[in-house]
Structure formats: C-alpha cells, structure tokens
Amino acid sequence: LTKMARLPAAVVAVLLLFNAPSPASSFQVNRFSKATKSFILRSSSLPSNVFYKNSVKNSVKNNFQETSIPRGGSVSSLHSTAGAQNEGTQKQLDTEALGKYALAAGIQMSLFTGAFKLLDVLIASIPAIDASSIPFPAVAFLFYATALKSRVFNPLNNQRPDRAKAVDGEKSAGFQDRVMPSWTPPGVFFPIMWLLIIGPIRAYTSALIFEANGNVFCDATLLSFIFHLTCGDVWNTINNSERRYGASVPGVICVVASVVFAATQYYAVDPFAGKLLGATGLWLVTASALIVDTWRLNPGPDGERDPLYPVVGEAKTEFEWFSSKE
Numbered sequence: 001l002t003k004m005a006r007l008p009a010a011v012v013a014v015l016l017l018f019n020a021p022s023p024a025s026s027f028q029v030n031r032f033s034k035a036t037k038s039f040i041l042r043s044s045s046l047p048s049n050v051f052y053k054n055s056v057k058n059s060v061k062n063n064f065q066e067t068s069i070p071r072g073g074s075v076s077s078l079h080s081t082a083g084a085q086n087e088g089t090q091k092q093l094d095t096e097a098l099g100k101y102a103l104a105a106g107i108q109m110s111l112f113t114g115a116f117k118l119l120d121v122l123i124a125s126i127p128a129i130d131a132s133s134i135p136f137p138a139v140a141f142l143f144y145a146t147a148l149k150s151r152v153f154n155p156l157n158n159q160r161p162d163r164a165k166a167v168d169g170e171k172s173a174g175f176q177d178r179v180m181p182s183w184t185p186p187g188v189f190f191p192i193m194w195l196l197i198i199g200p201i202r203a204y205t206s207a208l209i210f211e212a213n214g215n216v217f218c219d220a221t222l223l224s225f226i227f228h229l230t231c232g233d234v235w236n237t238i239n240n241s242e243r244r245y246g247a248s249v250p251g252v253i254c255v256v257a258s259v260v261f262a263a264t265q266y267y268a269v270d271p272f273a274g275k276l277l278g279a280t281g282l283w284l285v286t287a288s289a290l291i292v293d294t295w296r297l298n299p300g301p302d303g304e305r306d307p308l309y310p311v312v313g314e315a316k317t318e319f320e321w322f323s324s325k326e
Contacts (some may be wrong), residue, residue, distance in 0.1 A: 050144050065219040081275035094310035097317040101237070104156045104319070111153040112146075112226045116218035131215035139210050148195075150229040151236070157320040158236035178243065198280050205266060205273040212270045224265040225277075228258040246294045252288045257314030259284055262280035 123131050151158045206225055213219045232255050239248035259281045269275020299305050306314070 019102040041275040056058070078166045084188050091307050092312040094314075094317070095240075096314045097310040097315075100156070100317045100319065101234050104154055105234055105238075106142050108150070108154045108230045108233065109223070109280060111225060112150075112230075112237050113218060113223060115153075116222070132211075134215070136207055136211070141205040143206035143210075144199055146206075146226075147199050147202040147229060150226070151233045154233045154237075155321040156234065157238040157241045157318070158233045159240055178245070178294060179297040181290060183293075184290060193283060198283060201276055201280055205270075205277040208270050208273040209266055212273075221265045221269050224262040228255070228262045231255045231258040237317070238310070239291065242310075242317065244306065244315055247310045248291055249308050250296050252284075252291045256281060256288055257286045 051133070053171055120131075123134075202225070206222060209219070209221050209225075210217065213221060231251075234254050235248065235251040238244050238251045263274050263278035263281065265274075266277050295305060300314075310317075
C-alpha cells in the first residue's frame, strides 16, 4: 500500500511543479491538488494495482483538462474567448424581418386586389362606359404603369438603383455599391431592359389577358402577375435597400418562380401571352446568376459568405410608410 501511495504522489508533485510558475493559475492548482488528494484517500483500499494506476491517471487527466488555460491568459480570458467565438459563429435567423416581408407582401396584394375590384365596380356603374370598349392601348398603359410603379403599394423601402447613376456607371443602391462580377452588363443596359423590353411585354400580355377573361381587372390570372411584381418588390428591399447578399439569393429565385407561375396562368387563358411573359424569365434567370455571383464575391466581416437567409444584425427591416424621416 505504501508503494502504491507514493506513485500518485510523485505524479502530483510533477504536475504541481509545472503549474507553480504561473501566478494566474494558483487558484486552479489548489483546486487540482485538493481533487487529487481526495481521490488518493478514497482509492487507498483498491485491491488491484493496475486498476489503481489507471484510475489515478484518468483522474489526473480530467482535472488537468478542467484547469488548463491559454498561454499568457487566465480562466476569465478563456471564457471570454470562447464566448466571442460562439458569437462569431452563431448567425441567428431574423424572424422579425421574415414576418415583415410576408406582411408587406400581403398588404401589397390586398391593396392591388381592392384597387382592381374598385376599378371594375366603377366601370360597371357608369352606363356610358363598357369594359369591352376600353381601348387596348389604354389597358396596356395601365399595366405598364403597374409594372413600373407597383412598389407604391408596398410599405417597405424597395427602391431601385438610380437610373441616371447606373447609366453613368456610378454607385447606386443595388448597383456598383458592392463588388460586382466581371461579367456585369454596363449600367445603361438595365434601364433598356426594364423600360423598353420587360415593361412593354408585361403590359401587352396583361392587356391580352384582360380582353380574353371578359374585360375584368380583378381576375385571378392577372393577380398572379401582381404576385410576381410583389415578389420582385420585396426582393428589391432585401437586395438593394438592406444589402442582404445571402438572403437575396433565395429571394431572386422566388422572383423567377413567380414569373413561371404567372406565365403558366397566362398560358391557360392565352397561350401566346403565356409564352411571351415566360420569355421575360430568361432575363430574370440571368439576373439570378448575377446575384449568386455577387453573393460569392462579397463575404461578411468574418471572411465567410452570408447565410442564405436574413441574419439578425446585418440590417434593420422597417416599414417606410411609418418611419420618421428627419
């Protein structure tokens, strides 16, 4: 028994010798010493010498791991370092932002539905006006204005890039205010696409659906197009205003999915209109590739790419209608 007691005591002495020079570790050494001595007293009656040695070894290892501290630091610095690492790796989902996106989309869809319904009622209440007699260009112009200014019914700040600055290649919200892919088209290309190609196609195809569906504005098929515009407006908030590079990736995919849905609804009423509206999806797919590449080129402060969801702290989602402006 005397020989067995000397072995762990020697081990304890060696460990105490290595830990003694560090003043910051004095409290930990005392804790280690008391725990080890307590173990020796409890284990003095063990019958097996091999089992005893292994038990002491495991106890020394466990206590040493509990009291180890970083070089040049202390226990408090160890805890603060671990806390900082946890805070850096945890990127919490911004559920408040998601809720506001959904609420804004619901408000926009409700306002458009109400406006279209009111327009149908007003036309029907005027005997001198028949919905079928409304000129086709007038209907197309209404949908053209709807496509360009749909965001007036959205409470979020979903501004587009400044057209004049984009043409001149200057920085604007959503354009050249971040690292852009080398294959990004010139700034003048975007207003041409949206104003002269995408906008007129949307207006023309929607006017075709208006005529084919009995000259009714508040129609489920036309509202599928409004849903597509709503998705685009919410995405503009995420990408341009809030600059959430990660969340903008699934956001723009939703925009593409919504135009595919609208095109299938149009196709069921007028195949030509459905095909023409579906063609605008080719541009949106190109824009999606641009957004994905932009996300790849713009890592966060920690050097990692943003998660593909809104993160708490990276931006604050607010309803512009109710925000105070100084």
